[in-house]
Amino acid sequence: MSNxxxxxxxxxxxxxxxxxxxxxxxxxxxSAADPDTAGYTSRSTIAFSAAKPxxxxxxxxxAGDVHSVVLNGVELPVPDVVDGARIRxxxxxxxxxxxxxxxxxxxxxGEGMHRFFDPADGQCYLYTQYEPADARRVFANFxxxxxxxxxxxxxxxxxxxxxxxxxxxAARLPLTEDDAAARWDFAPTLPMSTYITxxxxxxxxxxxxxxxxxxxxxxxxxxxxxxYCRASMVPSFDAAELFRLTKQxxxxxxxxxxxxYPWGKYDQAFVPEYNLGAMENPGLVTFTENYVFTSRAxxxxxxxxxxxxLHEMAHMWFGDLVTMQWxxxxxxxxxxxxxxxTLGVDRATDWDTAWVNxxxxxxxxxxxxxxxxxxxxxxxxxxxxxxxxxxxxxxxxAKGASxxxxxxxxxxxxxxxxxxxxxxxxxxxxxxxxxxxxxxxxSSSGRDLTTWARQWLQTSGISTLSxxxxxxxxxxxxxxxxxxxxxxxxxxxVTGRQEPRPHRLRLGLYNFDAAGMLVRTDSxxxxxxxxxxxxxxxxxxxxxxxxxxxxxxxxxxxxxxxPASEATVRSSLDRVSDPMARALCWSALWNSARDGITPASQxxxxxxxFAAAESGIGVLLNILGNATMALEQYVPATGREALRKSFAExxxxxxxxxxxxxxxxxxxxxxxxxxxxxxxxxxxxxxxLLDGSERVPGLSVDAELRWSLLHALAARGLATEQELGAELxxxxxxxxxxxxxxxxxARPEAAVKAAAWEAAVHGTELSNQLLSATIAGFNTASxxxxxxxxxxYFECLQTVWAERSIEIASRIVRGLYPAVRDLxxxxxxxxxxxxxxxxxxxxxxADAPRALRRIIIEExxxxxxxxxxxxxxxxxxxxxx
Numbered sequence: 001m002s003n004x005x006x007x008x009x010x011x012x013x014x015x016x017x018x019x020x021x022x023x024x025x026x027x028x029x030x031s032a033a034d035p036d037t038a039g040y041t042s043r044s045t046i047a048f049s050a051a052k053p054x055x056x057x058x059x060x061x062x063a064g065d066v067h068s069v070v071l072n073g074v075e076l077p078v079p080d081v082v083d084g085a086r087i088r089x090x091x092x093x094x095x096x097x098x099x100x101x102x103x104x105x106x107x108x109x110g111e112g113m114h115r116f117f118d119p120a121d122g123q124c125y126l127y128t129q130y131e132p133a134d135a136r137r138v139f140a141n142f143x144x145x146x147x148x149x150x151x152x153x154x155x156x157x158x159x160x161x162x163x164x165x166x167x168x169x170a171a172r173l174p175l176t177e178d179d180a181a182a183r184w185d186f187a188p189t190l191p192m193s194t195y196i197t198x199x200x201x202x203x204x205x206x207x208x209x210x211x212x213x214x215x216x217x218x219x220x221x222x223x224x225x226x227x228y229c230r231a232s233m234v235p236s237f238d239a240a241e242l243f244r245l246t247k248q249x250x251x252x253x254x255x256x257x258x259x260x261y262p263w264g265k266y267d268q269a270f271v272p273e274y275n276l277g278a279m280e281n282p283g284l285v286t287f288t289e290n291y292v293f294t295s296r297a298x299x300x301x302x303x304x305x306x307x308x309x310l311h312e313m314a315h316m317w318f319g320d321l322v323t324m325q326w327x328x329x330x331x332x333x334x335x336x337x338x339x340x341x342t343l344g345v346d347r348a349t350d351w352d353t354a355w356v357n358x359x360x361x362x363x364x365x366x367x368x369x370x371x372x373x374x375x376x377x378x379x380x381x382x383x384x385x386x387x388x389x390x391x392x393x394x395x396x397x398a399k400g401a402s403x404x405x406x407x408x409x410x411x412x413x414x415x416x417x418x419x420x421x422x423x424x425x426x427x428x429x430x431x432x433x434x435x436x437x438x439x440x441x442x443s444s445s446g447r448d449l450t451t452w453a454r455q456w457l458q459t460s461g462i463s464t465l466s467x468x469x470x471x472x473x474x475x476x477x478x479x480x481x482x483x484x485x486x487x488x489x490x491x492x493x494v495t496g497r498q499e500p501r502p503h504r505l506r507l508g509l510y511n512f513d514a515a516g517m518l519v520r521t522d523s524x525x526x527x528x529x530x531x532x533x534x535x536x537x538x539x540x541x542x543x544x545x546x547x548x549x550x551x552x553x554x555x556x557x558x559x560x561x562x563p564a565s566e567a568t569v570r571s572s573l574d575r576v577s578d579p580m581a582r583a584l585c586w587s588a589l590w591n592s593a594r595d596g597i598t599p600a601s602q603x604x605x606x607x608x609x610f611a612a613a614e615s616g617i618g619v620l621l622n623i624l625g626n627a628t629m630a631l632e633q634y635v636p637a638t639g640r641e642a643l644r645k646s647f648a649e650x651x652x653x654x655x656x657x658x659x660x661x662x663x664x665x666x667x668x669x670x671x672x673x674x675x676x677x678x679x680x681x682x683x684x685x686x687x688x689l690l691d692g693s694e695r696v697p698g699l700s701v702d703a704e705l706r707w708s709l710l711h712a713l714a715a716r717g718l719a720t721e722q723e724l725g726a727e728l729x730x731x732x733x734x735x736x737x738x739x740x741x742x743x744x745x746a747r748p749e750a751a752v753k754a755a756a757w758e759a760a761v762h763g764t765e766l767s768n769q770l771l772s773a774t775i776a777g778f779n780t781a782s783x784x785x786x787x788x789x790x791x792x793y794f795e796c797l798q799t800v801w802a803e804r805s806i807e808i809a810s811r812i813v814r815g816l817y818p819a820v821r822d823l824x825x826x827x828x829x830x831x832x833x834x835x836x837x838x839x840x841x842x843x844x845x846a847d848a849p850r851a852l853r854r855i856i857i858e859e860x861x862x863x864x865x866x867x868x869x870x871x872x873x874x875x876x877x878x879x880x881x
Contacts, residue, residue, distance in 0.1 A: 002084040002085060003083065003084045003085055003086055004062060004084070004085040004385070005384050005385050005386050005849075006060070006133065006143065006144065006384060006385045007383060007384045008326055008327075008328075008382065008383050008384060011144040011146075011326060012326075014057055014058075014142065014144065014147070015144065015146050015147055016051065017050055017051050017052060017055055017057055017092075018048050018049070018050060018051075018057055018142060018147060019048060019049040019051070019147075020046065020047075020048045020142055020147045020148065020149035021047040021048055021049070021149055021150070022046070022047045022149050022150045022151070022152070022188070023044060023045070023046050023047075023139075023141065023149050023150070023151045023152065024044070024045040024046075024152050024154075025042070025043070025044050025045075025139045025151065025152070025153050025154070025197075026041075026042070026043040026044075026153075026154040026155075026156070027040060027041070027042055027043075027104075027113075027138070027139070027153070027154070027155050027156070027199060028040055028041040028042075028155075028156040029113075029126060029155065029156065029157050029201055030156050030157055030158055030180075030181045032106065032115060032124050032126055032157070032201070033123075033124040033158065035117065037106075038064065038105055038106065039064045039065075039103040039104055039105045039106060040103065040104055040106070040113070041101070041102075041103060041104075042063070042101070042102055042103070042104040042138060042139045042140075043099065043100070043101045043139075044061075044099070044100050044139040044140040044141060045097065045098070045099040046059075046096075046097070046098050046099075046140070046141065046142070046149075047095070047096070047097050048095075048096050048098075048142070048149075049094060049095055049096070050092035050093065050094060050095075050096060052092075053092060053093055053094050054091055054092065055092050056088060056089060056090045056091070056092065057088075057089050057092065058086040058087060058088050058089060059086065059087040059089065059098070059100065059140045059141065059142060060085060060086060060087075060133070060136035060140070060141060060142065060143040061085065061086075061087055061100060061102065061136050061139070061140035061141075062085045062112070062134075062136050062137045063102040063103060063104050063105070063137075063140075064102070064103040064104065064105045065102055065103040066078050066082045066087065066100065066101075066102040067101045067102050067103070068099075068100070068101045068102075069081055069082070069087055069098065069099075069100050070098065070099045070100075071089055071096065071097075071098045072093055072096055072097060072098070073097075076089075085136065087100060087140060098140075100139075100140035102140070104137060104138050104139065105137070106126075107137065107805075108273075108766075108767040108768065109275075109767070109768045109805050109807050109808045110129055110273055110274060110275035110768045110807060111129065111134045111137060111275070111805055111806075111807050112128065112129070112130070112134045112135075112137025112138050113126055113127075113128050113137065113138050113199070114126065114127055114128070114129060114271075114273060116271075116272045116273055116734075116767075118230055118231075118232055118272070118734065119732050119733065119734060119736075119737050120232035120732045120733050120734075121231065121232050123202065123203050123230070123231060123232075124202060124203075125201075125202035125203070125204065125230055125271070125272060126199070126200070126201040126202050127198075127199070127200045127201075127202075127269065127271040127286060128197075128198050128199045128200075129274065129275060129276070129279060129286065130194065130195045130196070130197065130198075130279075131195045131196075131276075131279060131392075132195055132327060132385055132388045132389055133195060133385045133388070134195075135194040135195055135197055136194075138199070141194045142194070143194050143195070144193075144194075144326070145193040145194075145195060145323050145324060145325065145326065145327070145431065146193075146323070146325045146326065146431040147193070147194070148191040148192055148193050148323070148429065148430075148431070149191060149192075150188045150189055150190065150191055150192075151166065151167070151188065151189045151192065151197050152167070152185075152186065152187070152188045152189075153165040153166070153167065153185075153186045153197070153199060154183060154184065154185050154186070155183070155184045155186075155199060155201060156175065156181060156182070156183045156184075157181065157182065157184065157201045158180065158181055158182075159174060159179045159180055159181055159182040160203065161201055161202055161203055161204075162200070162201070162202065162203065162204040162205075162206050162228065163184040163199075163200065163201045164199070164200040164201075164226070164228070164267055164269070164284055165184075165186040165197075165198060165199050165200070165283075165284060166186070166189045166192070166196075166197055166198055166263070166281060166282050166283040166284050167186040167187040167188060167189045167264070167283060168186065168187045168224075168264055168265050168283075169184060169185075169186055169187075170185045170186055170187045171184075171185040172184050172185075173185070187264075189263075189282070189283070190262060190263065190282075190429060191429040192282055192320060192323075192429075193323050196279075196280060196281045196282060196319075196320055197281065198279075198281035198283075198284045198286065200228060200267075200269050200271070200284060200286070202230075203231055204228040204229065204230065204231070204269070205228065205229050205230070205231050205233075205234045205237065206226055206227070206228055207226065207227045207228075207237075207239040207243075208224070208225065208226050208227075209225040209226075209243045210222060210223065210224050210225055211223045211225055211246065211247045211250045211251075211266070213247075213250060213251050213254055214254070214255075215254045215255065215257075215258055215259070215260045216254070216255050216256075216257075216258035217258060219260055221254060221260050221261065223250060223261055223264070223265065223266050224264075224265040224266070225243060225246055225247075225265070225266050225267070225268075226265065226266075226267040226268070227239050227242055227243065227267075227268050227269075227270075228267065228268070228269035228270065228271075229269070229270045229289060229292055230270075230271075230272060230289065232733065233270075233289065233292050233294065236292050236293060236294040237270075237292055238292075238293075242268065242309070245306050245309055245310075245349065246266065246268065246309065246313075248348045248349055249309065249310045249313045249344055249348060250266070250313070251348065252310075252344050252347060252348035253310075253313055253314060253316075253317070253340075253344070256417060257317050257417075257420060257421060257424060258421050259317060259321070259421065259424045259425070259428075261316060262282075262316070262321055262428075263282040263283045263316060263320070264283055265283050266283065266285075267283060267284045267285065268284075268285045268286075268287060268309070269284065269285070269286050269287065270286075270287045270288070270289040270291055270292050271286050271287070271288070271289055272289050272734050272769070273734070273767055273768055273769040274286065274287070274288035274289065274290075275768060275807055276288065276392075277308050278308050278309075278311070278312045279312070280312045280315030280316065280319055280320055280333075280337070282316060282320045285312045285313075287308065287309075287312075289734075290735075291305045291308070294703065294704070294733065294735065295700075295702040295703050295704035295705065296666055296700050296702055296704070296705070298617045298621065298663040298666055298667065299617050299663050300357065300616075300617045300618035300621060300663070303345065303351045303353070303354070303357065303618065304357075304618075306345050306349055306351065307341045307342060307344075307345050307354065308341065309341075310340065310341045310344035310345060310348070311337045311338060311340070311341030312337070312341075313344070314336065314337045314340035314341060314344065315333060315337045317420075317424055318332070318333050318336040318337055318340065318420075319332075319333030319334075319336075319337065321424060321428055321429065322423060322424060322427045322428065322429075322430060322431075322432055323430075323431050323432070324431065324432060324433070325431040325432060325433050326382065327380075327382040327385075327387070327388035327391065328379060328380055328381065328382045328433075329379060329432070329433055329434055330380070330382070330388070330391055330392070330396050331378045331379060331380075331396050331400040331457075332432060332433075332434070332437060334392070334396045334397050334400065335378065335396065335397065335399075335400025335401050335403070335404055336400075336401075336404060338362070338397045338398060338400065338401035339400075339401040339404040339405060339408075342354045342355060342358045342362075342401065353579060353616055353618065355553065355580065356579050356580050356583050356616060356618070356619065357616075357618040357619070358398075358401075358553075359553040359580060359583050359584060359587065360583040360584075360586060360587055360616075360618065360619050360622050361618060361619075361622045362397075362398045362401070363398055363399075363402055363553075363556065363587075364587065364590070364622070365394040365397075365398045366394040366395060366397075366398035366399035366402060366462075366556070367394075367462055367558060367591065368394060369393050369394030369395050369398075369399070370394070370395060370399055370460065370461060370462040370493075371461075371462060371493060372493065372857075372858050372861050372862075373493050373494065373857055373858075373861055374494075374854050374857050374858050374861075375395060375460045375461060375493050375494060376391070376395060376460050376494070377395075377457060377458045377459055377460050378395060378396065378399060378400045378403060378456070378457045378458075379434055379453075379457045379458055380395075380396070383850075384850075386806060386849060386850065386851035387850060387851060387854075389806050389807075389810070389851065390810075390851050390854050390855070395460070399556060402556035403456045403457065403556055405554075406456070406503075406504065406554070406555055406556065407441075407449075407452070407456075409504055409554060410447070410452065410504065411441060411444070411445035411447055411449075412445065415441070415444045415445035415446075416441065416444070416445070418444035419437075419440040419441035419442075419443065419444035419445065420440070422440045422443060422444060423436065423437055423440040423441075426440065434453065434457065438450075438453055452502070455499070455501045455502060456501060459492060459499060459501070460492050460493065460494055460495075461490055461491060461492040461493050461494070462490055462556070462557060462558055463488045463489070463490045463500070463501055463503070463556075463557040463558070464488065464489055464490045464557065464558045464559075464560060465486065465487070465488050465503070465505070465528075465549050465550060465555075465557045465558070465559050465560070466486075466487050466488075466549065466559070466560040466562070467484060467485070467486050467487075467507070467535075467547055467549050467562050468483075468484070468485045468487065468562070469481060469482075469483075469484055469543070469547070469562050469564070470482035470483040470484070471543050474542075478542055478543075479542070479543040480540055480541065480542055480543060481538050481539060481540065481541050481542075481543050482539060482540075483534060483539065484534065484535040484538040484539065485532055485533070485534050485535070486505070486507075486526065486528055486532065486533050486534075486535055486549065487531065487532045488500055488501070488503065488528060488531060488532075488557065489531065490557075490558075498531075500528075500529065500530050500531050502527065502528070502529045503527070503528040503529075503550075503554075503555040503557060504525070504527055504554055504555060505525065505526050505527075505528055505549065505550055505551075505554060505555055506523050506524070506525050506526075506550070506551040506552050506554055507523060507524050507525075507526065507535065507538070507547060507548070507549055507551060508520050508522075508523045508546075508547070508548040508551030508552070508581060509521055509522040509523060509538075509541070509544035509546075509547060509548075510544055510545060510546035510547075510548060510568075510576065510581065511542075511544050511545050511546075512545060512572075512575070516575060517575050517576075517577045518545060518546060518568070518572060518575045518576045518577060518581075519577050519578070520551070520578060520581065521544070522541070522544075523551055524537045524538060543564070544565075545564075545565075545568045545572075546561075546565045546568045546569065546576070546585075547562060547565050548565070548581055548584060548585070549561075550584065551581065551584070552580060553580060553583075553584060558587075558588075558591045558595075559584065559587070559588045559591070560588065560591075560592065560597070561585075561588050561592075566588075566592075569585045569588070569589065570589075570602070570606060573585055573586070573589075573606065573609075573610045574609075574610040574613035574614075579615070579616050579619070582614070582616075582619070583616065583619050586619060586622075586623050589602075589603055589606055590603060590623070590626050593630055593634060593869075594630075594634065594865070594869065595869075596868060596869040596871075596872035596873070599635075599872075599873040600630040600631075600634035600635045600869060600873055601630075601635050601639060601643055601873065603626065603627065603630050604627050604630050604631060604635065604643055604647060607623055607624065607626075607627040607647075608627075608646070608647060608650045611623055611624060611627075611654070612654050612657065612658075612664075614664075617663040617664065617667065620663075620664060620667050621667050621670075624667055624668075624670075624671045627647065627671075628647075628671065628674050628675055631643060631644055631647060631675065631678075632678065633866040633869075634866060634869040634870060634873065635870070635873065636822075636823070636870045636873050636874050637822040637823070637824070637870070638874075641679075644675060644678055644679040645679055645681045647675050647679075648672065648675045648676060648679045648681050648682045649681060649682070651668050651671045651672040651675060651682075652672055652682050652685055654668045655668040655669055655672055655696060655699070656696055659698070660696075660697040660698025660699070661698035661699075661700075662698070665696070665698055665699055666699075666705075669689075669696075669699055669705060670705070670708060672685075672686070673686065673705070673708035673709050673711065673712050674708070674712070676709075676712035676713075676716070677711065677712045677715040677716070677746070677780050678715070680716050680718075683712075683713065683716060683718055686709045686712055686713055687713065687718070689701050689705075689709060690706060690709050690710070690713075703731050703733070703735065703736060703739075704735065704739075706727065706731075706739075707727070707731075707735075707736065707739030707740070707742070707743065708739075710723075710724060710727060710739070710743045711739070711742055711743045711746055711777070711780070714743040714744070714746045714747050714777075715746040715747070715748065715780045715781070716748070717747065717748050717749075719743065719747075721744065721747075724740055724743050724744055725740075727740065728740040734769070737770065738769050738770060738772075738773040739773070741770050741773040741774050741777065742773045742774070742776045742777040742780075743777060744756075744774075744777060745773075745774045745775075745776075745777025745778045745780075746776075746777040746778075746780040746781070748781060748782070748785060750785065750788075753778060753781060753785055753786065753788075753789070756774050756775075756777060756778040757778065757789055757792070757816075759774055760774050760775055760778065760812060760815075760816065761792075761796055761800065761812060761816070768807060768808065768811065771808065771811055771812070772811055772815065775811065775812070775815035775816060776815075778816070779815070779816075779820060781820065782820075783820055783821055783822065786818060786820055789816070789818065790818045790833075790834060790837065791837075793816055793817065793818055794837060794838075794841045797813060797841070797845075797848075797852065797856070798845070798848065798852075800812050800813060801813065801848075801849060801852045806851070809852075810851075810855060813852065813855045813856070814855050814858075814859060817855075817856070817859035817863075818834050819834075819859060819862060819863045819866070821834050821863060821866075821867070822867075822870065823867045823870045823871055823874075828871065829863075829864045829867035829868045829871065830864075832863075832867055834863060835860060835863060835864055835867070838856060838859075838860040838863075839860075841856065842856060842857065842860075
């Protein structure tokens with residue numbers, strides 16, 4: 001990766017010298033549809049100031065070739081000034097103008113200008129994706145967030161295509177006599193960072209609408225709207241619903257922020273092989289086309305799409321209008337957008353379970369990330385771009401959003417919004433740090449946030465909360481509460497220090513009502529600031545059937561149930577009436593299993609017993625996913641086969657018992673397919689669902705489900721290459737191609753695994769989507785089949801990291817880590833062959849790139865936890881009475 005990895009100190013030195021004014025960018029993609037054409041002409045003209053005339057700086061440009069560099073009218077010798085990904089500019093004037101012309105390369109990795117050929121119709125589609133620093137793959141620029149400028153784009157493309165950019169279309173000019181090509185000129189943008197500029201080109205379908213509304217001050221607003229997707233996906237494109245959600249979001253945020261949407265139009269494009277869920281490019285937001293549901297989707301998937309749509313819309317203010325100065329403060333945009341996306345779904349749409357899904361799913365992501373040895377504070381230390389790329393994680397998004405939710409409770413919602421409005425006005429089109437936001441919130445709330453910020457934003461790790469109960473017998477024979485002590489612990493995984501954080505908590509008391517349902521009968525609120533706090537308000541009250549710590553999910557912490565409450569949950573979880581309380585109970589059971597406090601098999605048993613009664617589809621999908629993970633990673637090998645069969649039988653039973661056509665039925669069908677990759681007891685049912693000899697009323701065995709079933713059968717050696725090829729011939733979509741790649745690589749044959757390994761590690765033909773699909777299939781295998789690839793994995797790491805783009809390298813390094821392993825006879829996790837080999841690699845490669853080491857350390861941690869939980873489960877089982 002040579003000199004592509006811009007350092008934070010280099011960026012600071014450059015921004016101290018350079019002030020950017022404007023970019024004029026011309027791209028010629030008229031030959032993109034020819035697969036033999038590797039690149040396109042890119043011309044970038046930049047106007048900028050230099051604080052010190054005579055000084056030197058550099059531009060960023062990762063190009064196939066640089067043709068010319070002209071600085072202030074003087075053509076510079078390309079061999080002398082171009083060094084890898086950088087172009088040196090010497091002897092600057094007070095005001096400068098530089099033009100760089102070169103050949104930029106099309107990408108198949110989702111970085112820069114991604115090119116995709118639709119397998120359904122052969123059409124060529126282009127889109128750009130830059131975060132954190134891939135605009136330099138498309139045009140020469142100063143690639144850092146604090147050098148904002150106005151951008152004017154011009155794109156030459158086939159005349160029949162749709163072309164869009166951040167700015168509104170200003171002109172379209174035919175370039176040939178037969179109108180085969182045209183040039184689209186776009187209006188200049190308002191000041192923005194390079195990483196949120198965007199271009200879209202191809203034979204996309206386009207739908208148009210507009211939104212009219214007012215901000216909180218009554219100012220009338222009108223915003224043109226557009227939606228894009230590939231032509232072959234139009235039959236599944238629910239544009240009317242997407243426009244409805246967009247308008248609801250614009251209504252909500254314009255009122256909430258009292259700052260008119262600033263970016264003119266609001267286009268949203270759903271694009272193939274996207275590396276992210278979405279990206280907040282002003283005026284042209286891009287989304288993964290997985291949000292265009294071509295097969296049956298559950299309501300939670302539609303809600304998740306709405307959350308992403310509103311997340312990106314919130315970025316128009318948090319992130320685009322006001323942008324972090326450097327990637328250390330990535331949370332300034334992502335944590336806020338994650339919080340605001342959920343808030344928007346809750347307040348602006350018809351869904352009423354947004355915060356339940358956030359508690360059960362989104363925060364679960366943060367809990368996992370925050371227990372890794374590589375966890376970091378929300379305000380992170382990001383020394384370079386590779387570190388920035390790795391920090392789009394559960395801490396920056398979900399933990400940050402959780403902590404913001406607590407901050408809102410701490411300062412008050414009105415004060416939080418008032419501070420946000422002040423922040424937008426004071427820093428519009430500028431760059432900020434933590435101090436700027438805290439200053440605005442302190443001004444609006446009157447609170448000093450220094451201590452709060454240090455305790456929550458500048459430390460890492462997760463607290464674990466528990467209640468210790470002393471009980472007594474009342475004169476009437478009932479059990480009452482005596483001393484109740486609330487405790488928190490949880491050392492920082494990085495420093496080992498244990499510093500209690502302040503928590504505003506609600507303790508919920510749940511008892512059985514006349515109908516036998518567990519309902520909240522009382523609650524108390526408490527501020528927990530130290531390691532322990534006595535809850536005097538509970539003393540003397542009747543002992544509840546369930547005492548739920550962190551009721552209503554007010555704080556960010558794991559919760560341990562006291563023994564009596566845990567017994568209630570394990571016997572009566574399906575009778576907890578409140579969806580949030582039920583989700584929190586599921587979370588407590590999962591964390592207990594994942595931490596080795598209780599055997600993982602007990603979690604699987606709870607899912608088999610109670611999941612059928614779970615009405616929240618988002619929670620149901622999450623707990624079913626957890627159950628399959630527990631089976632394969634945390635249940636000891638000696639008991640796994642029998643539990644797999646029991647779980648598969650349970651999934652088949654619930655599939656047939658679920659309401660026909662319901663989301664629950666779909667969830668059980670997906671789970672059955674997943675567990676059947678390692679258990680063959682239901683293979684006949686899977687085969688029958690595919691060929692129609694088995695019918696489950698209401699179940700649509702559509703393309704997505706068919707590929708899941710085939711993946712399972714292929715992994716068991718029950719689907720041939722010919723059968724998979726025939727299925728691909730029927731499903732010529734991009735998702736069908738990915739499903740085919742996964743199923744092919746899943747077949748339990750040594751030669752198949754070797755071919756998949758070769759294609760992933762040494763080949764360069766797989767796109768980002770097909771690479772991940774191939775890796776998924778490769779990993780669907782027994783430990784014995786994957787053993788031959790352990791040593792080659794460690795031998796290839798440095799070469800892969802040096803020769804592949806960071807996106808592709810990260811997928812290979814993370815995806816192919818040999819984690820399909822059991823404790824076996826190793827004794828302790830540290831003695832396990834793969835753990836020991838990992839430790840040796842880390843010791844021998846102390847100078848390897850930090851981002852590469854981070855992935856290896858995280859994967860080792862996941863494997864170590866799996867082995868440790870297996871060991872604890874064996875110990876617990878052997879000592880049980």
